[in-house]
Amino acid sequence: xxxxxAHVLIFALVAVGVVVAPLILFALIRPVRPDAEKLxxxxxxxxxxxxxxxxxxxxxxxxxxxxxxxxxxILLLFPWALVYGAFIGGPEQVEALAQGAANTSEASGGMAxxxxxxxxxxxxxxxxxxxxxxxxxxxxxxxxxxxxxxxEVA
Amino acid sequence: MIEEAVRFVINIPFGFFGSEAPExxxxxxxxxIYGGVFMMAFISVLAFGSVWAERKISxxxxxxxxxxxxxxxxxxxxxxxxxxxxxxxxxxxxxxADKPLFTIAPILVFAGSLMSYVAIPFGPNLKVADLDIGVFxxxxxxxxxxxxxxxxxxxxxxxxxxYGGMRAAAQYVSYEIPTALHLLPVIIMAxxxxxxxxxxxxxxxxxxxxxxxxTWNLWPWINPFATVSFIMYYIASLAETNRTPFDLAESESExxxxxxxxxxxxxxxxxxxxxxxxxxxxxxxxxILYLGGWHGLPIPVIGPYLAPFFFLFKxxxxxxxxIWLRWTLPRLRVDQLTYxxxxxxxxFGMVTVTGTALWQLYFYKTPVGVILGxxxxxxxxxxxxxxxxxxxxxxxxxxMARRDQVAATPS
Numbered sequence: 073x074x075x076x077x078a079h080v081l082i083f084a085l086v087a088v089g090v091v092v093a094p095l096i097l098f099a100l101i102r103p104v105r106p107d108a109e110k111l112x113x114x115x116x117x118x119x120x121x122x123x124x125x126x127x128x129x130x131x132x133x134x135x136x137x138x139x140x141x142x143x144x145x146i147l148l149l150f151p152w153a154l155v156y157g158a159f160i161g162g163p164e165q166v167e168a169l170a171q172g173a174a175n176t177s178e179a180s181g182g183m184a185x186x187x188x189x190x191x192x193x194x195x196x197x198x199x200x201x202x203x204x205x206x207x208x209x210x211x212x213x214x215x216x217x218x219x220x221x222x223x224e225v226a
Numbered sequence: 227m228i229e230e231a232v233r234f235v236i237n238i239p240f241g242f243f244g245s246e247a248p249e250x251x252x253x254x255x256x257x258x259i260y261g262g263v264f265m266m267a268f269i270s271v272l273a274f275g276s277v278w279a280e281r282k283i284s285x286x287x288x289x290x291x292x293x294x295x296x297x298x299x300x301x302x303x304x305x306x307x308x309x310x311x312x313x314x315x316x317x318x319x320x321x322x323a324d325k326p327l328f329t330i331a332p333i334l335v336f337a338g339s340l341m342s343y344v345a346i347p348f349g350p351n352l353k354v355a356d357l358d359i360g361v362f363x364x365x366x367x368x369x370x371x372x373x374x375x376x377x378x379x380x381x382x383x384x385x386x387x388x389y390g391g392m393r394a395a396a397q398y399v400s401y402e403i404p405t406a407l408h409l410l411p412v413i414i415m416a417x418x419x420x421x422x423x424x425x426x427x428x429x430x431x432x433x434x435x436x437x438x439x440x441t442w443n444l445w446p447w448i449n450p451f452a453t454v455s456f457i458m459y460y461i462a463s464l465a466e467t468n469r470t471p472f473d474l475a476e477s478e479s480e481x482x483x484x485x486x487x488x489x490x491x492x493x494x495x496x497x498x499x500x501x502x503x504x505x506x507x508x509x510x511x512x513x514i515l516y517l518g519g520w521h522g523l524p525i526p527v528i529g530p531y532l533a534p535f536f537f538l539f540k541x542x543x544x545x546x547x548x549i550w551l552r553w554t555l556p557r558l559r560v561d562q563l564t565y566x567x568x569x570x571x572x573x574f575g576m577v578t579v580t581g582t583a584l585w586q587l588y589f590y591k592t593p594v595g596v597i598l599g600x601x602x603x604x605x606x607x608x609x610x611x612x613x614x615x616x617x618x619x620x621x622x623x624x625x626m627a628r629r630d631q632v633a634a635t636p637s
Contacts (some may be wrong), residue, residue, distance in 0.1 A: 075253065076355040076356050076357055076358075077355070077357075078253070078254075078257065079257050079260070079261065079344060079354050079355035080341075080344050080345075080355050080357070080363075082254060082257040082258060082261060082262075083257070083261040083262075083265070083340075083341065083343075083344040083354060083355070084337070084341055084344075086258065086261050086262040086266065087336075087337040087340040087341050088333060088337045090266060090337075090340065091332070091333045091336045091337050091340075091496060092333060094313060094492055095317075095492060095493070098313045098314065098492060099317065101314065102314060102315070102316060102317055102491075103316045104316065104317070105316065106318070108321075110318060111318065111319070111320055111321035111322075112320070112321065112322070113320055113322055113382070113383055113384040113385075113488065114384055114386065114482065114487055114488060115384070115385070116482075123383075124383055124384055124385040124387070124388045125380075125383075125388070126388075128392060131396075132392055132395070132396050135396045135399065135400055135564070136395075136396075136399060138568070139399045139400060139402070139403060142403045142572070143402065143403060143406075146403060146406050146407055146410075149407075149410060149579065150362070150410070150413065150419070153410050153413040153414045153417075153579075154413065154417060154418065154419065155417075156414050156417070156583060156586065157414065157415075157416075157417030157586070158417065160586060160587055182587070184583075185583050185584065185587055188580070188583060189580060189583075192576055192579070192580050195576060196573075196576055199568075199572060199573065199576075202568075203568075203569065208564060208565075208568040208569060209561070209564070210560050210561035210563075210564045210565075
């Protein structure tokens with residue numbers, strides 16, 4: 073089983089090699105004629121004013137926080153999803169049910185479902201809180217001056 | 227066969243000293259041939275092919291011709307000519323850029339998206355690595371791409387780049403949650419993260435005939451919640467790969483080119499190719515999880531040999547829909563983007579996961595479940611047609627104009 077991860081490691085090295093090799097190889101035949109204009113940042117032909125490393129809208133940070141919360145919670149759902157089939161009896165149980173057999177493992181399956189459902193409710197409450205607090209809105213305040221509005225009306 | 231050939235060739239130099247090649251050396255060479263030769267050859271053909279296909283399909287959808295000059299048929303060698311031009315173009319490193327990070331970013335983006343391919347099975351025996359955590363691995367490698375894009379945006383020292391990079395970060399990060407959540411129903415149904423097991427779980431034979439096309443996870447009679455999840459996964463995956471209508475991060479009319487504004491030549495082409503590589507990965511993941519992978523070609527004898535091509539056909543069909551949508555839908559606004567992710571896809575994901583768990587408990591592949599699922603599907607389609615046909619969909623308080631009315635309006 074572990075040799076599959078050796079494949080992954082070797083493939084990762086190959087992938088990096090595939091990207092780096094043309095960078096180095098073709099550097100030998102590429103033209104190199106830099107000048108000040110060419111090396112300046114693109115600003116639609118204007119001279120660059122100020123630094124681009126500015127302060128950013130706090131929304132990006134909020135999205136990041138909300139992401140972190142939900143990603144960790146979804147990560148916790150994956151192991152549950154993996155073993156859930158075993159709790160309700162797996163494919164054999166499904167086959168037996170299809171052939172009309174009595175469901176013998178319903179109790180444990182129900183327990184597994186209830187456990188997940190409680191967790192899902194917590195997740196939903198978290199989402200409802202974020203929603204209610206307005207963390208999921210992206211502020212787009214369109215400020216129109218009265219003159220423009222009058223023009224549009226007319 | 228390949229392993230024996232490799233062992234024979236490696237043993238030639240060792241034979242001079244009267245010894246045998248160590249087993250790990252044979253393994254490494256085999257792995258290099260599978261991954262480095264076969265997979266890389268496939269990826270390059272796929273990348274060149276899909277770039278050309280996108281240009282041609284775009285052209286045909288807009289009643290243009292698209293590339294026609296290079297190559298005998300329909301400009302089919304255009305992409306190779308473009309690649310040569312990009313390789314030979316001057317490599318510009320902006321003076322103000324953070325040079326180590328600026329160099330690392332395209333490597334991270336392209337290598338990150340290439341690394342997903344190692345886990346994708348093209349057939350029951352046609353794979354490089356058979357990972358037990360295949361779904362997790364692909365979700366993980368696609369997250370590497372985000373890091374690369376943020377680094378590219380920040381290190382370029384250009385306003386366009388940093389805006390694009392920040393937008394891309396917010397978008398990728400948000401849509402990672404619905405993507406993962408809408409994969410969960412299938413994992414519940416298959417009880418595995420191994421892509422081969424997930425595909426095999428969907429197979430269904432009537433005698434020697436592969437009738438798996440009836441039992442793909444996508445179908446409502448298997449699980450109506452998975453049908454919803456497939457559609458939502460596809461929407462989220464479009465956002466994950468930065469395709470229209472979710473291409474805010476590089477919306478060319480407002481942000482020049484987004485996070486890779488300052489990149490040119492070969493470094494730029496890595497960003498470009500990574501988008502197509504990613505598109506294939508998310509489509510392949512959707513195909514394996516929801517469309518039965520390589521199963522479902524109802525041809526008795528030669529079916530198994532055609533299975534990888536059937537898999538490719540399904541993946542390319544999903545990619546074609548992505549190209550189709552590009553010329554159908556307008557780009558979303560950033561508030562619509564967050565709305566769709568957090569207030570539509572995420573709550574629906576919770577409902578489908580809970581619903582799948584319930585369905586699994588009582589109805590999965592039972593006669594009652596098949597009937598119930600079919601009835602739900604027919605009812606939904608009927609309701610949608612009903613809503614579509616009804617003339618008074620309130621949109622901002624006005625009744626929607628019917629198609630024929632719009633067409634009849636004199637210009």
